[in-house]
Amino acid sequence: MKLRKPSAKSRPTTLKVESLEPHRMHAEGKVLTTDQGIPISDTDNSLKAGVRGPTLLEDFHFREKMMRFDHERIPERAVHARGSGAHGYFQVYKSLEKYTQARFLTDPSLRTPVFVRFSTVGGSRGSADTVRDVRGFATKFYTEQGNFDLVGNNMPVFFIQDGIKFPDFVHAVKPEPHNEIPQASSAHDSLWDFVSLVPETSHMVMWLMSDRAIPRSYRMMEGFGVHTFRLVNAEGKAHLVKFHWKPLLGNHALAWDEAQKLSGKDPDFHRRDLWDAIEAGDFPEYELGLQIVPEGDELKYGFDLLDATKLLPEELVPVQRVGKLTLNRNPDNFFAETEQVAFCVANVVPGIDFTNDPLMQARLFSYLDTQLTRLGGPNFAELPINKPVCPVTNHQQDGFGRHTIPTSRANYHPNTLGGGCPVLSNPAMAFHHRQERVEGHKIRARSNSFSDHFSQATLFFKSLSKPEQEHVIAALEFEIGKVERVEIRERVVNQILVNIDAAMAVRVARAVGVEPPKATKPPKAKAAGKKGAPSVDASPALSMENSPHDSIKTRKIAALVSDGFAGKELDGVRKALAERGATLEVVGPTLSPVTSLEGREERPLRTFANTSSVTYDAVYVPGGEQSVAALKRVPQAVDFVREAYIHCKALALSADAVLLLSAAGVDDLEPAPTKGVEAMRGVVRSAKTESKGFGQLFAEAIAKRHWERERPLA
Numbered sequence: 001m002k003l004r005k006p007s008a009k010s011r012p013t014t015l016k017v018e019s020l021e022p023h024r025m026h027a028e029g030k031v032l033t034t035d036q037g038i039p040i041s042d043t044d045n046s047l048k049a050g051v052r053g054p055t056l057l058e059d060f061h062f063r064e065k066m067m068r069f070d071h072e073r074i075p076e077r078a079v080h081a082r083g084s085g086a087h088g089y090f091q092v093y094k095s096l097e098k099y100t101q102a103r104f105l106t107d108p109s110l111r112t113p114v115f116v117r118f119s120t121v122g123g124s125r126g127s128a129d130t131v132r133d134v135r136g137f138a139t140k141f142y143t144e145q146g147n148f149d150l151v152g153n154n155m156p157v158f159f160i161q162d163g164i165k166f167p168d169f170v171h172a173v174k175p176e177p178h179n180e181i182p183q184a185s186s187a188h189d190s191l192w193d194f195v196s197l198v199p200e201t202s203h204m205v206m207w208l209m210s211d212r213a214i215p216r217s218y219r220m221m222e223g224f225g226v227h228t229f230r231l232v233n234a235e236g237k238a239h240l241v242k243f244h245w246k247p248l249l250g251n252h253a254l255a256w257d258e259a260q261k262l263s264g265k266d267p268d269f270h271r272r273d274l275w276d277a278i279e280a281g282d283f284p285e286y287e288l289g290l291q292i293v294p295e296g297d298e299l300k301y302g303f304d305l306l307d308a309t310k311l312l313p314e315e316l317v318p319v320q321r322v323g324k325l326t327l328n329r330n331p332d333n334f335f336a337e338t339e340q341v342a343f344c345v346a347n348v349v350p351g352i353d354f355t356n357d358p359l360m361q362a363r364l365f366s367y368l369d370t371q372l373t374r375l376g377g378p379n380f381a382e383l384p385i386n387k388p389v390c391p392v393t394n395h396q397q398d399g400f401g402r403h404t405i406p407t408s409r410a411n412y413h414p415n416t417l418g419g420g421c422p423v424l425s426n427p428a429m430a431f432h433h434r435q436e437r438v439e440g441h442k443i444r445a446r447s448n449s450f451s452d453h454f455s456q457a458t459l460f461f462k463s464l465s466k467p468e469q470e471h472v473i474a475a476l477e478f479e480i481g482k483v484e485r486v487e488i489r490e491r492v493v494n495q496i497l498v499n500i501d502a503a504m505a506v507r508v509a510r511a512v513g514v515e516p517p518k519a520t521k522p523p524k525a526k527a528a529g530k531k532g533a534p535s536v537d538a539s540p541a542l543s544m545e546n547s548p549h550d551s552i553k554t555r556k557i558a559a560l561v562s563d564g565f566a567g568k569e570l571d572g573v574r575k576a577l578a579e580r581g582a583t584l585e586v587v588g589p590t591l592s593p594v595t596s597l598e599g600r601e602e603r604p605l606r607t608f609a610n611t612s613s614v615t616y617d618a619v620y621v622p623g624g625e626q627s628v629a630a631l632k633r634v635p636q637a638v639d640f641v642r643e644a645y646i647h648c649k650a651l652a653l654s655a656d657a658v659l660l661l662s663a664a665g666v667d668d669l670e671p672a673p674t675k676g677v678e679a680m681r682g683v684v685r686s687a688k689t690e691s692k693g694f695g696q697l698f699a700e701a702i703a704k705r706h707w708e709r710e711r712p713l714a
């Protein structure tokens with residue numbers, strides 16, 4: 001057989017966009033070019049010697065395209081590698097000049113642009129969003145006085161007290177070195193080995209095991225600056241301050257089983273949620289909260305305000321809400337903005353200063369240092385996302401990736417060649433490190449005021465609601481139960497947990513197969529470790545259940561339908577939810593229209609095959625005999641109801657639809673009402689379709705999770 005000679009005229013492989021004004025198109029940036037701006041008319045075929053011949057080195061377009069591709073990846077962040085960002089602005093409610101000279105906090109007319117990056121900590125860039133982990137909440141304020149970075153977390157304390165232990169802690173929590181397992185999870189031997197040997201981790205570990213570690217959304221979690229900072233006013237008077245972010249949508253969590261399922265069904269769950277909300281105009285909002293303490297009161301509360309494993313209970317020093325952060329614009333390009341943004345705890349503006357917290361001190365070095373490798377050199381502050389909005393004028397020069405082109409001959413200070421420029425700032429507007437008398441021996445040691453590791457861990461546990469405590473215990477059972485070495489499990493229970501809450505330690509011990517501890521010391525629940533200091537026995541603010549749960553704004557509800565559903569009823573419920581700011585999405589057997597009882601067509605947005613209850617806040621099944629009978633035959637539809645029930649989400653079922661509950665194995669509710677509407681443990685049922693009050697009761701049920709449905713594991 002003879003091979004056909006290939007034709008030299010290759011067929012077009014992609015469609016070409018023809019233009020009548022090619023030069024103008026090029027000038028307007030609409031034409032494909034090389035990095036040098038040379039117009040390119042074929043990017044599908046490399047330059048070859050003959051159509052089947054070898055590729056030629058001369059093909060600069062091919063070489064450049066491949067070279068750029070080969071170098072697209074940069075090192076991911078050592079921690080907080082997975083993140084999502086958004087632009088927005090911050091505005092202070094009224095002047096805080098009494099406390100600070102930072103202009104963005106003293107001028108209520110100013111809208112300071114911000115970029116916020118939310119993140120998980122342990123997982124790689126491509127890991128799932130809903131893993132059990134701390135969440136980063138880092139905010140860059142582009143102020144007129146330069147950039148201020150508030151690089152916080154969604155928990156108010158940290159695992160360690162001194163930054164020198166950070167590499168140890170991070171090595172322990174990250175996947176183990178021999179097999180790089182597990183991804184984005186603390187449930188493994190090395191983390192719990194570290195915890196069992198380092199009691200200062202106790203308090204933070206309680207937070208990590210709590211519902212705070214599985215937020216429903218970045219939009220529904222708090223943020224904390226963690227360390228104690230200083231505010232300094234124009235007269236040089238200073239106060240100590242703790243920074244808080246309070247989400248206006250309240251504080252909400254996922255159920256642990258739901259979070260794990262979401263990791264597979266939608267690993268981008270939080271990223272998508274943030275993106276979609278901003279696209280829909282539902283701008284996430286957080287109030288900036290300050291706890292202000294006079295300088296000199298560092299030790300007043302019996303613990304040390306320089307110790308980042310301690311929080312200052314809101315009941316002792318209330319959080320003043322002083323301004324609002326609004327996130328109103330998605331990034332244009334993930335890499336250029338969210339990936340290249342470089343936060344640094346050392347970025348402060350006049351009016352905000354550091355303290356001697358040894359964790360904070362280490363961070364002042366680490367962030368600047370890490371960017372050198374991650375962003376390839378010292379000029380990362382010139383990248384558009386990192387660039388201050390005020391002029392940057394100094395004598396720094398050269399280095400990889402310099403963007404700025406200095407025009408002065410003078411690159412030193414003092415000079416006359418550049419007219420003395422840049423001149424030194426007027427001291428009144430410059431940044432000054434607060435003068436502080438420091439005295440002491442050069443010593444590698446920890447202050448005694450840092451020595452109480454358990455009181456606040458107990459305070460946290462005691463302040464949770466009963467269901468939240470059960471969640472902590474279940475999380476401990478899950479995590480420690482995965483630890484292979486029995487001696488590590490024993491140490492966690494006997495060295496750590498028993499000192500937090502003996503009864504809790506006994507339950508965990510049984511669940512993870514170790515001898516229950518003998519100690520039955522009554523747990524101390526207080527903020528302070530020292531007698532006589534102002535203290536609290538419980539801090540209601542630590543329980544997420546005490547944050548407002550009266551709104552269903554931006555919540556997503558699934559309506560399960562098949563042919564013959566009660567269409568008028570669906571319309572009524574959709575309207576009732578929309579009036580309260582929630583969205584109803586119709587889920588059906590296929591994406592083709594289904595027909596209602598009344599003969600109206602409704603096109604489902606999702607199908608039982610491509611979504612599931614974990615991606616919704618609540619589930620609604622309208623009545624309609626034929627529709628319900630069909631749904632009962634679809635295992636995924638039945639699963640929808642079952643999972644929503646198990647995950648303690650609101651459910652609303654009318655008329656025949658109540659039958660889906662028994663099909664889903666829900667057998668612990670009282671019989672369905674024979675007339676009217678009724679809500680029980682977050683399940684709204686009605687005897688007939690279109691019942692009065694159905695939408696209202698459903699909305700009330702959606703506002704919170706119904707943890708009362710859960711049964712303790714042991």
Ligand code: HDE
Nearest residue numbers: 077079080117136137152153158163166226362366367370
């Ligand atoms: Fe970080 N941390 N951290 N951290 N951290 C980083 O900086 C570090 C700590 C936090 O979205 C790294 O640019 C040390 C506390 C957030 O880009 C690195 C210590 C808190 C982010 C680093 C801490 C945080 C980071 C990795 C102990 C809450 C993500 C990449 C002394 C107050 C910021 C990078 C973003 C990122 C070091 C402890 C929050 C390696 C040495 C406490 C939100 O520099």
